[in-house]
Amino acid sequence: MIVELTKAPGAPLNPITASRAYIHRDSNLLLLLVCLAQFMVILDVSIVNVALPAIRDGLGFSTAGLQWVINAYTITFAGFLLLGGRASDLLGRRRVFIAGTALFTAASLVCALAGSPAVLLVSRAIQGFGGAVISAASLAIITTSFEEGASRNRALGVWGALGGLGATSGVLLGGVLTQGLGWPAIFLINVPIGIAVVAFGGRIIPEGRSELGHRHFDLTGALLVTTGMVALVYGIVRTDVLGWGSPGVLVPLAAGVALLAGFGLVEGRLAAAPLMPLRVFRLRPLRSANAVILLLYSAIFAMWFFVSLYMQQDLHHDAIETGLAFLPMTLAVAGAATLAPKLIPKIGARVVLTAGMISATAGLALLTGVNPGGTYLAQVLPGGVLSAFGLGLALVPATIVAVRGVPAAESGLASGLLNTSRLVGGAIGLAVLTTIATSHAHARIADGASPVLAQTDGYQLAFAVGAVLCFLGAVAAAVLLRPAREDEAAGELAEARG
Known part of the structure; x- marks a missing residue:
């Protein structure tokens, strides 16, 4: 819940604690607004994939140029996450969040109306910049608006669940909107969401600007x-x-x-x-949680890619069928992210995070059974659901651990860092595992295997490497997040606060 504060008449309101000075009845609406914006941003990472053929035909993209519909967004999104998070600390979280949402919404509208490849690519790059600002500021708003403990854990559970839903529902929504209304609809869906967030955000979201004692910008x-x-x-x-x-x-x-x-x-x-006080890295939980998230997303991000390819190229499902096949995985992410905040007070964030990473490991290990003659129910569903459940179960405690104890003045920085670990981990994992799968497939063809068998053998190896990455994340969570001695934890916190 959000706590109401009182102050003496005429006393200046502390911008750091002001984020909790809003009445209780607004807490759910605040959470809804920031989570809707986060859902919109994460959705745009995956929803475009299904629409790429239609975009190519509609705007005349070359095969080489089409990849930049995704890359233009990814590059600016990753590039500005840390700056966006720190800007929310320095300039005010509400101001930065609403500005980012307005920019993202306007860019989405231009994307939908684009009549040439150049206009679409520039708009996608602007979308990525707005998305980076939204993603970092939304997490910072939650961590500074909700008290540490059950209230914040619940809020982070909702934030994680909607983020997971955005990542996994993009395939389904992309297929339905593209086939039903045309490719511009995948961008137009952001416009009413963005307008609603901007319209209500000014009254509901607290400003929460950090008080740093200086006006210098690095x-x-x-x-x-x-x-x-x-x-x-x-x-x-x-x-x-x-x-x-x-x-x-x-x-x-x-x-x-x-x-x-x-x-x-x-x-x-x-x-x-x-801009980024390096003392914040003295917090062992923050370092450890970011390392685990990097490993988790390096495996899971690539998993969505390979499962989608396997469903469409090997099992011959169309875009909508593939999207529907992802629905159980979407529900698994949401269910686990809802369950995690309830488990953490009972068994601790470290145990829940480790269990989530083990679940993801087991799911990816099951997916190594994909083959040309497989089926969705036998080869995809068990491993996909178990991996997705692990993602939802791990994301919430990792987020809680990463922001726990971080000074309020650096909450945006910590949020930007965590989101950077997610996105960069996903980008590196997808690039490396795709290279591994492709190289192995070529080697199998050279050995005389059929192209279809060689392709699924490449998937198998990629899933196996992903399982190893998640297992390493489980070990890291279990070892690095062991409870510190009271004097050691107090020393780390004092150093982080300068």
């Missing part, structure tokens, strides 16, 4: 982290056509690493008022 740090993340993700997404050894991949990857290293130097030694 422009150098902002440029370094943004260009570094853009270059890094650009290099990763180009592996789908260029290969890991190509200069077109290696140069941006090297540039991204160098820029991020420069960012670390500036923040740690040079900046008078750093």
Whole structure:
């Protein structure tokens, strides 16, 4: 729940604690608004995939150019997550959240009305920027508006459930909207949601600007982290056509690493008022939770991709049938994300997170049984549901652990960092596992296997590697999140707060 605060007449309202100064009856509406915006942003990552053939035919995209409908969004989304999170701390979470939502909504409308590839790609890039701002600010609003404990755990459970629903329902909604109304509908669906969030957000969402005692903005740090993340993700997404050894991949990857290293130097030694105070990384739970999320999404993001390909190319389901086949997985994510906040007070976040990672491991291991003669009920459903359940069960405690104890002034930063781990983990996992699957398929063809068998053998290896990644995440959660001694935890918190 949201707690009402009182203050003496004429006393200035602390912007950090002001986020809790709203009446109780607005708490559910606040949660609905920020979660709807998050759902809209995550949905746009997956809903476009099904509509790509229709977009190609409608706007005359080349095969090589079509991939940029996805890449333009992904690159700007990943590139601006950290900056968006920190901006919400410095400029006010409500202001940044509403501005991001308005920008995302306007860009969605332009996408739907686009008459050329260039207009669509520019609009998708702007969508990604708005999405980054929304995603980081929405989590920061929740963590500063709800008290740590059962109230915040419930809110994060809803946030995680709707985020999971957005990721898994995109295939179904994309198929239905594209076949029923045409590809512009996948972008128009965002417009009424965005308008509603902007219309009610100004009255419901607290401002919550952090009080930092200075007015300096670290422009150098902002440029370094943004260009570094853009270059890094650009290099990763180009592996789908260029290969890991190509200069077109290696140069941006090297540039991204160098820029991020420069960012670390500036923040740690040079900046008078750093954009990202590195002391926040002294919190062991924050570091550990981000590592687990990186491993989880590197496996699960690729899983959706390979399952979708297997359903359509090997089991010969159309787009709507494939979307309907994802419905049990969508429900599994939502169910687990709803269950997690109830389990955490009883057995602890560490145990729930470890159990979620083990569930995802088992699900991916089951998916290694895919073969050309398989069926949805035997080869896809058991492993898909178990993996999705693990995602929902792990996401909520990982989020709770990542933001627990983080100073309110850095809540947006912590939120941006967690979302960056999710997106970069997914991008790296998809690129690496696709390379592994493709290379193995080519090797199997060279050995005399049929193309169909070679393709499913590649899927099998990708699922096996994904299972190993999730198992490593389970080990990391169990080992790294062991309860710290009271004096050690207090020392970490004091260092993080400077």
